[in-house]
Every structure is written in C-alpha cells, then in structure tokens.
Amino acid sequence: MDDYRQVALALLAVGIAAYAVRWYTDPLRAIPTVGASSLPGLSWLAAFRMLGDCRDVLEEGYRKYPAGTFKIPALDRWMVVVSGRELVEELRKRGDEELSAPGGSQETLQSRYIFEPEVLADEYHVEVVKEKLTRKLPAVLPDVIDEVTVAVKDHIVTREDEWTSVEVMPVMQKIIARVSNRAFVGLPLCRNEEYLSLAVDFAVDFMKSVIVFRLFPGFLKPIVALFYNLVKQDTARAVPFLRPIIEERQRAAADLGEGWNDKPTDLLQFLLDKATSKNETVFAIAQRLLTLNFAAIHTSSNTITHALTHLAEQPELVEPLRDEIEKRIAADGWTGAALANMWMLDSLLRETLRFHGIGLLAMGRKAMKDLTLRDGTHVPRGTLVQVAAYATHHDSALLDHADAFDAFRYARLRSTTGQGAGARQQFTSTSPEYVPFGHGAHACPGRYFAANELKAMLAYVVLNYDLRLGGDGAREPDVFVAMAAVPAPTTRVLFRKRSRG
Numbered sequence: 006m007d008d009y010r011q012v013a014l015a016l017l018a019v020g021i022a023a024y025a026v027r028w029y030t031d032p033l034r035a036i037p038t039v040g041a042s043s044l045p046g047l048s049w050l051a052a053f054r055m056l057g058d059c060r061d062v063l064e065e066g067y068r069k070y071p072a073g074t075f076k077i078p079a080l081d082r083w084m085v086v087v088s089g090r091e092l093v094e095e096l097r098k099r100g101d102e103e104l105s106a107p108g109g110s111q112e113t114l115q116s117r118y119i120f121e122p123e124v125l126a127d128e129y130h131v132e133v134v135k136e137k138l139t140r141k142l143p144a145v146l147p148d149v150i151d152e153v154t155v156a157v158k159d160h161i162v163t164r165e166d167e168w169t170s171v172e173v174m175p176v177m178q179k180i181i182a183r184v185s186n187r188a189f190v191g192l193p194l195c196r197n198e199e200y201l202s203l204a205v206d207f208a209v210d211f212m213k214s215v216i217v218f219r220l221f222p223g224f225l226k227p228i229v230a231l232f233y234n235l236v237k238q239d240t241a242r243a244v245p246f247l248r249p250i251i252e253e254r255q256r257a258a259a260d261l262g263e264g265w266n267d268k269p270t271d272l273l274q275f276l277l278d279k280a281t282s283k284n285e286t287v288f289a290i291a292q293r294l295l296t297l298n299f300a301a302i303h304t305s306s307n308t309i310t311h312a313l314t315h316l317a318e319q320p321e322l323v324e325p326l327r328d329e330i331e332k333r334i335a336a337d338g339w340t341g342a343a344l345a346n347m348w349m350l351d352s353l354l355r356e357t358l359r360f361h362g363i364g365l366l367a368m369g370r371k372a373m374k375d376l377t378l379r380d381g382t383h384v385p386r387g388t389l390v391q392v393a394a395y396a397t398h399h400d401s402a403l404l405d406h407a408d409a410f411d412a413f414r415y416a417r418l419r420s421t422t423g424q425g426a427g428a429r430q431q432f433t434s435t436s437p438e439y440v441p442f443g444h445g446a447h448a449c450p451g452r453y454f455a456a457n458e459l460k461a462m463l464a465y466v467v468l469n470y471d472l473r474l475g476g477d478g479a480r481e482p483d484v485f486v487a488m489a490a491v492p493a494p495t496t497r498v499l500f501r502k503r504s505r506g
C-alpha cells in the first residue's frame with residue numbers, strides 16, 4: 006500500500022513540476038495577461054468566458070496598456086493584442102515575411118483544415134477583388150443599382166399609407182446577397198433563391214467549422230478535418246449551379262478568344278480569366294466564389310442593418326439625407342460620381358462601422374519569426390497578434406464623444422478640413438485609429454464595392470420609404486459573440502412608402 010502511495014506522490018510531484026516548467030517557460034509569459042490567470046488550464050477555463058461578450062476584458066487591457074501590448078486567452082492559444090498608433094503602424098509596416106496577414110487569417114479562420122489546398126496555396130481571388138472588381142466598378146455599378154431597385158421592392162413589400170414591419174437583419178442579408186451576386190455571377194443566377202440561401206448559409210457553416218476546429222488541439226485538427234467539413238459540403242452544393250455557367254463561358258472564351266464582344270463583366274468572369282490558364286477545377290472556382298460571398302454578405306448586411314436602425318430611431322437624420330441624395334442625383338444621375346459626393350451618407354456609414362464595427366479585434370497577423378515590437382515586447386514565432394479595434398474606436402481621447410453615435414460627424418469634419426485631410430474622413434479611408442476594414446496593404450479590398458453598394462441601397466431606401474423603429478420602439482443592444490459584433494438579430498424596422506406631401 007505504501008508503495009502505491011509513494012508512486013502516486015511521485016507522479017503528483019512530476020505533474021506539478023511539469024506544470025510549473027510549462028508555465029515558467031511559456032514564451033509569452035512576460036506579456037501581461039488580461040481577463041484570465043496566466044496559469045495553464047485556468048487560462049483555458051477563462052477562454053470559455055471569452056466566447057461571450059468580452060468587451061470589458063479588452064477595454065481593461067486597452068486602459069491598462071495604452072500604446073502597449075497584452076494577451077488574452079483563447080481556447081487553443083493566447084492572443085496578443087496591441088493598441089496605439091505606433092504599434093498599429095508597426096503591424097501595417099512589417100511585411101508578410103514577419104507579421105503575415107494570410108498567416109493571421111489562416112490561424113483565426115483555421116483555413117488549413119477547411120479549404121482546398123489549391124485555393125490556399127494561391128489566394129488569387131483576393132487580387133481579383135482588388136485589381137479587377139474595384140477597377141471595373143464604373144462598369145458594374147449600373148447593374149448593382151438596377152438590382153437594388155428590384156430587390157428592395159421584392160423584399161420590402163408596402164401598401165399605400167401602411168407601415169410594414171420588417172425583421173431587418175435577415176431581409177438585408179437576402180437583399181445584399183442578391184445585389185452582390187448581380188455583380189458576382191450576373192443574371193439569372195443572382196435571383197435564384199436556392200443559390201442565394203446557400204451563399205448566406207455558407208458563412209454560418211464556415212464559422213461553425215472554425216469554432217469546432219478551434220476547440221481541438223493542433224494534433225487532432227487534421228483528424229477532425231477527415232470527418233467534418235461543412236465548407237466542402239457547401240462547395241459541392243454550389244457546383245451544380247455554377248458548372249453550366251462556367252463551362253459555357255469557357256467554351257465561349259475558347260471559341261471567340263479576343264473576339265468575344267459580350268464577355269460578361271462580373272466577378273465570376275474575372276476569376277475565370279485567371280482560373281482557366283491554371284486549369285483549375287470547377288470545385289475550386291466555386292469555393293473561391295463562396296469565400297468572397299462570405300467576405301461580402303454578412304459584413305455589408307450587418308452594416309446596413311445598423312445604419313437603417315439608426316435612421317429609424319432618429320428620423321430627424323432622414324430629411325437632410327434626402328436633401329443631399331436628391332441634389333446629387335439631380336446633378337449626376339444614379340452614378341458613382343453622385344454616390345461619391347453624398348458626404349452625409351458616407352459619414353453615416355463610416356460612423357456606423359466605427360461605433361458598431363464587425364468585431365472587437367482587427368488586423369490579425371501571425372508572427373513568422375521571433376521578433377521584438379517597438380514597445381520592447383518579445384513576440385515568438387507562431388504568435389497571433391491583433392489590434393484592439395473596438396476599444397480604439399470608442400476612445401474619447403482619439404475622437405470627441407466617441408461613446409455617442411453621431412451620424413454626420415465625418416461630413417462635418419470633411420467640410421471643415423482641407424481637400425486632402427477631408428478625404429481621410431471618407432468611409433473607405435483607413436488609419437491606425439480607424440480599422441474596421443483593417444489598415445495597410447491587406448485592408449479589405451472589397452470596401453470600394455461595399456461602399457457603392459451600401460450607398461446605393463441606403464439612398465434608394467431613404468428616397469422611397471419612411472422609417473420607424475419597430476418592436477417596443479427602443480433599439481435592441483448589439484450582440485457580442487467570440488470577438489464578433491452583430492446587430493440584434495430580431496431588430497424590426499417599420500417601412501412605409503414615402504409620403505411626398
């Protein structure tokens with residue numbers, strides 16, 4: 006019996022020693038911890054708390070370590086968080102060989118276990134958005150505007166003088182999915198309900214997969230991937246919709262070459278122009294397209310849901326907006342130039358993303374080698390570093406009354422500053438203090454498309470509908486889940502055909 010006791014005590018001692026060594030040698034030990042104990046095991050328990058609303062933890066870190074670095078627990082790692090202009094600029098300036106953006110998104114999104122190897126190896130779809138979709142916006146915009154007018158009427162059905170209650174988030178997802186897909190795949194597929202719900206649900210399935218993979222330790226993830234991959238299943242479901250279109254376009258390209266006069270101007274075609282020379286499968290092309298749908302739909306639909314809810318809550322914002330929109334359209338028609346000159350609308354969108362955002366953190370970067378940040382923090386290879394976006398956006402030392410929603414603050418700033426400084430207040434301009442789209446070379450390449458699409462939709466709605474807040478008339482609080490920020494999913498807005506009297 007004594008022997009057993011001695012063996013048990015020896016094992017316990019070894020366990021405690023191993024635990025202490027692991028804690029002591031943790032390469033991130035020197036970085037202060039917020040929201041948890043830095044002891045192994047206890048931090049894992051705290052990581053569960055971080056799956057809920059953890060704004061207070063990030064706020065505490067931001068307050069304690071302004072212009073500095075701290076770490077917070079996640080289920081599968083520590084996440085290092087930086088704040089302050091200098092450190093955000095450092096994240097921007099250090100290239101992908103030191104602090105990698107693709108590496109960061111592969112870590113946060115667990116892409117290695119989810120996507121096809123050929124899609125991961127060459128993420129040319131990102132370049133296609135940056136180089137082609139953005140440059141071709143003037144050609145794409147008329148279709149987007151056309152789709153806005155039809156899609157809004159289809160989804161927001163009003164009768165003369167009557168208020169219609171709309172659950173705004175799911176309806177905005179449908180409209181945004183349809184309008185975006187007019188630019189992504191064109192007619193008639195952009196109106197196919199089944200394809201569109203697949204595009205919307207893909208994001209949910211993708212995020213479910215991310216959460217599942219992050220629950221497992223690294224060595225188990227490849228095994229889990231053998232049995233569980235919703236992204237693969239969704240891609241397989243998208244293939245029958247896309248194959249006939251892709252094959253027909255490939256035939257046209259082969260037959261007509263340079264003489265293909267009515268070549269489509271949409272995202273799918275921009276992708277095909279790259280994919281065909283690489284002999285890529287329809288499956289891989291479909292996965293790239295779904296990934297771009299993921300990047301576009303929920304980000305944009307959440308943004309417009311927040312913006313519409315503010316307009317419904319503060320009807321006094323609507324008249325000045327109508328005035329601006331009518332003047333710009335009278336001058337330039339429904340064009341990119343008119344949308345670009347709608348400063349108040351632009352300001353509403355910029356303020357919406359500042360105030361609500363799409364997440365608490367931004368600019369995820371993976372350290373590709375050991376490095377020391379300018380505040381002296383040692384960051385070992387493999388560490389995930391992010392920016393405290395939400396806390397930065399709500400810091401009244403950086404922006405007056407940062408805790409208040411002030412729809413037209415950026416329009417005012419633009420008109421009181423010179424031309425160059427004014428441009429920095431635009432919806433699409435990023436800075437170390439404004440990171441909802443990230444900042445630097447990897448800042449969202451789809452933001453120019455998103456800005457035009459969102460402005461066209463808001464302008465159309467503001468000109469054609471009166472708005473009021475539904476439910477009990479009070480704005481429901483946003484929902485925060487595992488670093489994501491979303492509007493309350495049951496928010497209702499009342500729409501009525503605009504009374505022009």
Ligand code: HEM
Pocket residue numbers: 106107110130131134138297300301302304305308358363367368369440441442443444446447448449450451452454455
């Ligand atoms: C309001 C709408 C949107 C918001 C708030 C948003 C936000 C973001 C953010 C925060 C990033 C990460 C940037 C970084 O790591 O530094 C990103 C990346 C990206 N976004 Fe957007 N996005 C929006 C709309 C779109 C749209 C409409 C598209 C496509 C048409 C798109 C395509 C992409 C792509 C391809 C990337 C990856 C960039 C890279 O890896 O270099 N986004 N977006």
